Amino acid sequence: MTLLARLDRLPLSRPHYVLLLIGGLGYTFDGMDSAVVAFLLPSAKAAWALSDGQLGIIGSATPFGFLFGAIAAGLLGDRIGRKKVMMYALAFYAVFSVVAAFAPNYEVFLGSRVLAGAGAGAESAIIAPFLSEFVPAKRRGWFIGALAGFFSFGFVMAALIGRFVVPTMDDGWRVAQIITALPIVMLLWWRRSLPESPRFLLLKGRVDEAEAVVADLERRVERATGEPLPPVPEAAVAPPAETPKVNLLSALRFLWSPVMRRRTSVIWLVWFVITFSYYGFFSWIPTLLIGRGITVTKSFEFSIIIYLAQIPGYFSAAWLSERLDRKNTIALYLSGSAVSAFWLSQMDSPVTITIAGAVLSFFLNGTYAGVYSYTPEVFPTWIRASGTGLSSAFGRVGSILAPTIIGFSAASLGFGGVFGLTTAVLVTGVICVVVFGLSTAGQSLEELTEPTTEEAAK
Numbered sequence: 304m305t306l307l308a309r310l311d312r313l314p315l316s317r318p319h320y321v322l323l324l325i326g327g328l329g330y331t332f333d334g335m336d337s338a339v340v341a342f343l344l345p346s347a348k349a350a351w352a353l354s355d356g357q358l359g360i361i362g363s364a365t366p367f368g369f370l371f372g373a374i375a376a377g378l379l380g381d382r383i384g385r386k387k388v389m390m391y392a393l394a395f396y397a398v399f400s401v402v403a404a405f406a407p408n409y410e411v412f413l414g415s416r417v418l419a420g421a422g423a424g425a426e427s428a429i430i431a432p433f434l435s436e437f438v439p440a441k442r443r444g445w446f447i448g449a450l451a452g453f454f455s456f457g458f459v460m461a462a463l464i465g466r467f468v469v470p471t472m473d474d475g476w477r478v479a480q481i482i483t484a485l486p487i488v489m490l491l492w493w494r495r496s497l498p499e500s501p502r503f504l505l506l507k508g509r510v511d512e513a514e515a516v517v518a519d520l521e522r523r524v525e526r527a528t529g530e531p532l533p534p535v536p537e538a539a540v541a542p543p544a545e546t547p548k549v550n551l552l553s554a555l556r557f558l559w560s561p562v563m564r565r566r567t568s569v570i571w572l573v574w575f576v577i578t579f580s581y582y583g584f585f586s587w588i589p590t591l592l593i594g595r596g597i598t599v600t601k602s603f604e605f606s607i608i609i610y611l612a613q614i615p616g617y618f619s620a621a622w623l624s625e626r627l628d629r630k631n632t633i634a635l636y637l638s639g640s641a642v643s644a645f646w647l648s649q650m651d652s653p654v655t656i657t658i659a660g661a662v663l664s665f666f667l668n669g670t671y672a673g674v675y676s677y678t679p680e681v682f683p684t685w686i687r688a689s690g691t692g693l694s695s696a697f698g699r700v701g702s703i704l705a706p707t708i709i710g711f712s713a714a715s716l717g718f719g720g721v722f723g724l725t726t727a728v729l730v731t732g733v734i735c736v737v738v739f740g741l742s743t744a745g746q747s748l749e750e751l752t753e754p755t756t757e758e759a760a761k
Contacts, residue, residue, distance in 0.1 A: 306510075309535050310501055310517050311747050315442045317527035318520055322437055323446060325489075325497055326430040327453035329393065332486040333423045334457025335464075336400065338610075339479055340365055340416070342465030346476035351409045363703055364413055366582065368420025369427070370699035374551070376425035377692020381549040385433035385688060386499045389426060390490055396422025397487035404480035424699070428692040432679035436500040436687070437520070440747045444629055444676045448621025451675035455613035455668060462606045502684045502748070547685075554689040558682075566681045567690070569739045573633060574678075574698030576732030577670045580640060580725050583705035584663060585609075605657055612661035613668040620669035624676050630740035633673035634733050639666035641729035648722035680743040683752040 313319075344358050353361075372392065380388045399419035406412035431447050438446045464482060469475040498520070504513035525532055547553050558567040616636075624632040643663035650656045682690030709721055716724065743751055 305535060306501065306505065306513060306517055307747075307749065308537065309521065310437070311439050312533045312536055313439060313520065313524045314528060314533070315439060315446070316524050318523040319438060319446070321496065322434050323450055325493060326434045326450050327456075328486065328489060329389065329426050329430050330451065330453040331457040331460070332393075332483065333396075333427045334454035335461045336396065336419060336423045336457070336483050337365055337369075338458045338461035339464055339483055342461065342469050343476045343479065346469060347409070347412065350476075351412075353409060357409060361413055361416060364416040365420035365423070366699050366702040368417040368422075369424030370696045370703070372421035372424025372426075373428035373692045373696040373699060375421070375692075376428040377689035377696075378549060378551060378554065380429050380432070380688030380692070381503075381554075381686055384499050385429055385436075385503055386493075386497055388429045388688075389433060389497070390493055392422050392425035392429065393490060393493070394422075394487060396420075396426060397484040398422075400480050400484035404477045404484070424695070428695045429688060431675045432682075432687045432691040433500055435676075435679040436502045436684070436748065440745055442625065443680070444624035444632075444744055445621050447676035447679070448624050448672035449618060451672045452614065452617030452621060454671070455610070455617050458610040458613055459607070462610050465606070506685050549686055549689055554686055554693065557686060558690060558693065565739060566741060567694075569735055569741070570674075570678055570681055570694050571697045572735050573637075573674055573732055574694045575701040576637070576728055576735075577640075577667065577674060577701075578698035579701030579705045580644070580729055581667050581671070582702035583709045583721075583725055584644075584660075584667065605660075608657055608661050609664050612664040616665035616668035617672045620672035621676070624673055625744060628742050628744040629673055629677040629680070630736055630742055633670055633677060633740070634736045636666050636669035636673060637729050637733045637736065640670060641726045641733065644722045644725040644729060648720075648726070677743065680748065680751055681741055684748065687748075687752075 340362060344361060347353060347361060348358055376388050376392060396419050399415045399422060403412055403415035403419060406415055431450060434450060435443055435447050464479045468479050468482065472478065498516045499512070501513040501516045504510070504516065521532060547557070557563060620632055620636055623635070627635065640663060643659060643666050647656065647659040647663055650659050678691050678694050679687055709724070741751075
């Protein structure tokens with residue numbers, strides 16, 4: 304369709320970078336909310352005399368909420384619009400962060416942390432597929448990879464809050480949660496500055512609205528670049544005129560249909576592998592190391608080094624994804640993660656463990672940058688949000704299982720065995736991506752996905 308060809312031929316410029324900042328700030332606060340929980344647990348334990356089992360349940364509350372939030376965001380994003388879900392998710396997450404901050408007891412705190420996690424998970428699942436629909440094909444991998452990189456800033460902010468807010472006042476852990484709710488003020492900016500996806504609008508027959516969004520973006524790009532816009536190429540593939548109504552059953556039926564099952568199985572497995580490894584590492588590395596008598600893991604310096612390594616991991620992978628293709632970038636960073644996990648299993652001094660842990664953090668987060676770029680590209684527009692949300696949700700199963708599996712494994716396998724297990728999981732992901740993954744770089748979203756819709760409809 305000419306309208307989408309007009310959108311895809313726009314050079315990346317200031318209006319796109321504004322969208323990057325909007326979505327990036329959303330991811331920053333999602334990351335901060337996820338990471339700050341670790342710094343709240345000691346205070347919650349002291350406040351309500353909690354057992355280790357109750358603390359473990361709190362630790363699982365956010366990823367548990369993430370799972371259901373991701374599913375809901377995907378399904379709603381394909382039905383009512385990407386923008387609405389992104390804004391409602393932010394408000395939902397912020398409100399329940401405040402409820403958690405003032406929780407009078409363990410039960411209220413736990414419930415509100417689950418609901419805050421659902422809001423953060425919904426926002427996390429919708430941002431990448433939403434904004435990928437605005438970006439030209441030649442720069443989409445970098446853009447979405449850089450977008451995911453904002454998660455790392457959230458983790459660093461959580462470490463700073465854990466160091467300078469939580470321990471410095473009696474109710475520092477409550478104040479920390481109020482800080483994580485502050486992004487609700489961004490709704491005023493998002494409501495005015497964030498357009499709905501033209502691809503979504505076209506699918507819903509709202510052609511005039513889609514035309515208005517594209518025309519406005521064209522004007523702003525031309526003003527930002529100071530140059531005439533490139534000529535409009537002929538659209539190679541048009542979006543389907545009619546698509547099924549999206550619900551959980553129809554989404555699963557299509558995603559696992561003969562024409563889609565290879566794509567779906569690859570992306571779901573990659574999400575599970577990276578999320579299992581990531582949460583297994585970040586949840587258990589301090590405990591495992593303390594068990595070896597290395598108290599350096601209790602220090603702020605250790606945490607900040609590990610978290611800072613995320614930043615170059617994300618942004619280097621975003622840069623490479625345009626040059627090596629998304630599938631090859633994911634395989635490269637998964638391989639680096641596997642080697643780093645094995646390296647970490649062989650280390651026994653504070654310095655070498657910290658270095659190996661930082662390198663593992665670099666590669667794990669670089670993998671996430673590739674996965675966030677790759678996932679929206681393999682699903683058709685009409686089910687892109689649902690496909691991304693369900694993939695992310697399946698990954699969250701890994702984040703829920705990892706702490707438990709690694710916890711039991713640590714007793715029998717020891718430090719080296721745990722990271723040997725992580726290495727094996729990561730190697731499985733590498734093989735799957737290299738053998739079965741789809742190359743996506745440089746192709747429009749319609750070229751990549753719309754033929755699958757037509758084939759599945761036959």
